[in-house]
Amino acid sequence: MFGLDKKDTTLLIIVAALTLAAPFLLNPFPTDSAMAQFNAGYPDLMQRFVIFGIFAIGFNILFGLTGYLSFGHAAFLGVGSYSAVWMFKLLSMNVLPAILLSVVVAGVFALLIGFVSLRRSGIYFSILTLAFAQMSFNLAYSVLTPITNGETGLQLTLDDPRVLGSSSTADGSIPVTNLFGAEMRATYEMVVGPWNFQFNTGYYLSAILMLLSFYLAIRIFRSPFGMMLRAVKSNQTRMNYTGLNSRPYTLAAFVISGMYAGLAGGLMASMDPLAGAERMQWTASGEVVLMTILGGAGTLIGPVLGAGFIKYFENIFSKINEGILHSWFSFMPDGLEDTLIALVYPFIGKGWHLTLGILFMLVVIFLPGGLVEGGQRIGRLFRRKKSGQETDKSTQSTPAE
């Protein structure tokens, strides 16, 4: 189906089902239960899951296939956001032209940076992209203040000269982003017993775009183009002596992944119409590298998992504070309770980075293939139990992808 083989179609359908049912799946705990703080099914966070999913899928097309590690991908995300906000300010509050412009601008930007950076490979390429991203960050932060509004960040105001549409609504507020009238912030709440499920227009727009991006990524992975990209990663010498110029391939991959980042940036601005320079900072570039490696670089689903995993930690773990810990461990004797809290405390709240760092280390050391490899190992374990001796044969010469 859709020009994919059976395995990929199944994967796509599973991802689609999970994404579309996310408001249910991410909200397993009743609203007033003690576990409710682990619910991730609210619009803001779900949007972030899929938007960073798009970002990581795009990054993986470059890093996973060609092995070129870009440390400056956040620049394209930021450029996408700025373009989208400008489109809201000047043209209309419809998200479609904004998203289109952010993809195009990020693509052009990636073409320029890629053209220069791809003259080198390995660590030199990484440093070049990092330098470009930091340059972009500084430009956005100070030099280009008229365009980016400097450290305050670019925001909508009441006197934006919007060509299609009004500068402000009848009641004197800034109009909201929409898709042909459907407001991005509109949320339908479904209350089932103690549960409260939220269906948000913005989330579903982002989710559909993520599914399209994911589908396109599968097609690229399985195409002759994808094979050439893997060949670049595997052996450039042989590639060149086979009559192939590797530069156009890597540049195409770079631009495609830049456009994915632009799409993510445009979507971010569509959900919440502001753009700040911090979106381009190197920490943001590093985050997408972490997501991809944590999930499994070079795999299809890995980057999406990694993005979800990190964003979940960032939003849920960071919210746990001392008070919550006290309520969890209150059944223990006082001395023990305090010791335990003192031990756990550095890893939660503002310390969630510590937890993430440790998890990242564990994954890289024990599961070099990321969360996907973990999943595969568990899957193999189950299959072995089921079919006993047969598996000895099947594990022997399974073709590598």
Added chain:
Amino acid sequence: MGILEVKNVNKRFGGLQALGDVNLSVAENSCHAIIGPNGAGKSTLLNVLVGKLIPDTGSVMFDGQSVLGRKPFEINQMGISRVFQTPEIFGDLSVLENMMIPIFAKRDGSFRMHAIESSAQEKEIIEKAEAMLEDLNMADKRHFHSASMSRGDKRRLEIGMCLAQNPRLLLLDEPTAGMARADTNNTIDLLKQIKDERDITIAIIEHDMHVVFSLAERITVLAQGTPLVEDTPEKIKGHPKVREAYLGEAA
């Protein structure tokens, strides 16, 4: 006039004359070996032939066109394929995919995206690749991870990948270096078979005399950067200058 003409090539690295007045002519559809003791300039010569090094003076013409200063992929597109001393294959890819890439490259030139079509549906390419693997007796290994194969199999695959593009000139750089005796003999047989079945010119740089004398029709002996003699294998075997170069004055 040969298909590959090297004229008056000189190359210096600082104070070292790596190549001095090298003249070489490789006749079309022949197998020409270049031998010489360590440091004779064999590898430098090969790097000049594939455009990787630009000589200080002289010219290298392939089929009437200069190869100097061209990029590796352009050299390949002129019809020159190169086999490396350590097999250069796409280690992360399966054997079949390894074989498909040169065929794609031949069909599409140096860049064509095909980002949406599925490579599994490129019937014609797969058929060609499988036929080539069949010729190499590697059809049963088509799904192997190519990095996990033996040195001999990797070499076989690499030669096959070069042949899949129907090159006019095949350059081999010590194709049996570091190989077990059985693998060496297999490689010799494969090269003999290629020589008999195809219209192809083979230029081979080799250390192993067994390989050279089983394959070459003409041999050039290189010593200290200059060609000592060029002749048929029979005459080279007994040539006093060659003995001298290899075994030293005392012999």
